[in-house]
Amino acid sequence: MRISQPKITQKEQEIIYSVEVNYSQGNTVLYYSLDAEYADLVSSRSDAALVALLILAMIHGEDIYISGTISERLYYNLSGSYQKIIKNILPYLQLVNIHADDIQPASGNPSGVATGFSAGVDSYCVLADHYYKKDVAPGFGITHLLYNNVGSHGSGGEGLFKQRYEILKAFVSEKIGLPFIAINSNLNLLYEKVTFQHTHTPRNISVALLLQNGIKNYIYGSAYTYQDVFIGAKKDGYGIDMAYSDLVTLPLLSTKTLNAFSAGSEYSRVDKILKVSQVEDSYKTLDVCVNNNVTENCSTCYKCMRTLLTLEIAGAINLYKDAFNLEVYYQQRDNYIAKHIINTKNPLNQEVVRFAQDKNFEFPIITKPVSLKNQVSHKIKSILKKIK
Numbered sequence: 556m557r558i559s560q561p562k563i564t565q566k567e568q569e570i571i572y573s574v575e576v577n578y579s580q581g582n583t584v585l586y587y588s589l590d591a592e593y594a595d596l597v598s599s600r601s602d603a604a605l606v607a608l609l610i611l612a613m614i615h616g617e618d619i620y621i622s623g624t625i626s627e628r629l630y631y632n633l634s635g636s637y638q639k640i641i642k643n644i645l646p647y648l649q650l651v652n653i654h655a656d657d658i659q660p661a662s663g664n665p666s667g668v669a670t671g672f673s674a675g676v677d678s679y680c681v682l683a684d685h686y687y688k689k690d691v692a693p694g695f696g697i698t699h700l701l702y703n704n705v706g707s708h709g710s711g712g713e714g715l716f717k718q719r720y721e722i723l724k725a726f727v728s729e730k731i732g733l734p735f736i737a738i739n740s741n742l743n744l745l746y747e748k749v750t751f752q753h754t755h756t757p758r759n760i761s762v763a764l765l766l767q768n769g770i771k772n773y774i775y776g777s778a779y780t781y782q783d784v785f786i787g788a789k790k791d792g793y794g795i796d797m798a799y800s801d802l803v804t805l806p807l808l809s810t811k812t813l814n815a816f817s818a819g820s821e822y823s824r825v826d827k828i829l830k831v832s833q834v835e836d837s838y839k840t841l842d843v844c845v846n847n848n849v850t851e852n853c854s855t856c857y858k859c860m861r862t863l864l865t866l867e868i869a870g871a872i873n874l875y876k877d878a879f880n881l882e883v884y885y886q887q888r889d890n891y892i893a894k895h896i897i898n899t900k901n902p903l904n905q906e907v908v909r910f911a912q913d914k915n916f917e918f919p920i921i922t923k924p925v926s927l928k929n930q931v932s933h934k935i936k937s938i939l940k941k942i943k
């Protein structure tokens with residue numbers, strides 16, 4: 556894989572960073588674009604392109620020849636331990652060599668502190684600790700919020716990215732008052748069939764590296780607790796979420812001047828929801844839904860349901876009446892509890908059960924026989940399967 560020197564151009568109000576990519580699948584261009592107002596943040600180094608494209612080169616087992624300047628520390632880590640770690644997570648990857656034209660220590664003295672903002676529980680939790688809280692440690696108070704199009708919008712793509720950004724932008728400028736930067740990219744289109752969930756860390760960190768001229772701390776909201784840190788494949792049985800390894804990999808994706816790190820692993824999922832429920836700004840805008848093609852919470856998917864049940868147990872559900880359709884939630888709730896909460900093996904759902912016990916919250920009686928019925932029918936099915 557050959558990656559050209561980055562080109563930075565301006566087209567009307569947009570600043571565009573692009574590299575040409577030549578590899579076994581053909582010639583293409585990787586680009587990022589953002590409002591020219593933030594041109595000062597954009598680094599002309601090749602770091603962003605290398606982090607973004609490394610996995611693609613590893614999928615095809617192609618050595619990388621990259622023009623432009625790579626930061627010294629990043630080059631060292633990407634050439635060595637980082638590849639070995641992600642190969643453990645995604646075993647189909649192949650180790651590759653990286654040949655860089657120019658390797659220099661990162662320089663400059665950036666002062667910004669950025670985090671991605673999706674209005675989800677993890678991002679509000681980061682804001683609770685690094686923005687809303689009094690006495691944030693000097694140098695760690697958030698100065699910029701980022702909104703990336705690197706794959707999280709699923710099949711909705713660029714259209715949904717823009718739609719969601721516009722909705723959030725009005726709220727961020729009115730309520731939060733921090734610069735809210737939309738970074739568009741075609742990166743997701745290059746990743747072929749490799750899902751976002753399995754590769755979100757390097758995709759998002761490539762954006763932080765793009766902005767390393769002005770950003771010194773990039774805070775990545777954690778998805779899991781310290782006890783869950785895991786390097787390997789398929790721990791949760793639902794696929795391989797790259798977030799399990801963030802605490803280990805983010806320092807390897809940093810440079811001398813850009814410190815990328817994970818925050819929030821001291822909290823369980825229930826702790827985080829309780830923390831966020833103290834942030835008034837979240838009441839109308841909290842967005843937890845897994846349904847990629849909607850701009851509002853569906854109030855029926857497993858994430859909407861789990862969040863709402865936790866809020867209900869905490870006695871805080873009515874605060875969120877504008878962000879969710881509570882009527883729809885209450886219609887589904889008993890069935891959800893019976894199927895997914897009582898006798899659950901899912902660690903996040905088990906947390907909700909413990910929280911209910913702590914709060915002396917009684918699950919509705921109706922959920923228990925249904926649950927029993929589900930178990931019995933499951934048992935019968937598995938016996939029948941064995942007989943077959």
Ligand SMILES: [Zn+2]
Nearest residue numbers: 844853856859
């Ligand atoms: Zn939903």
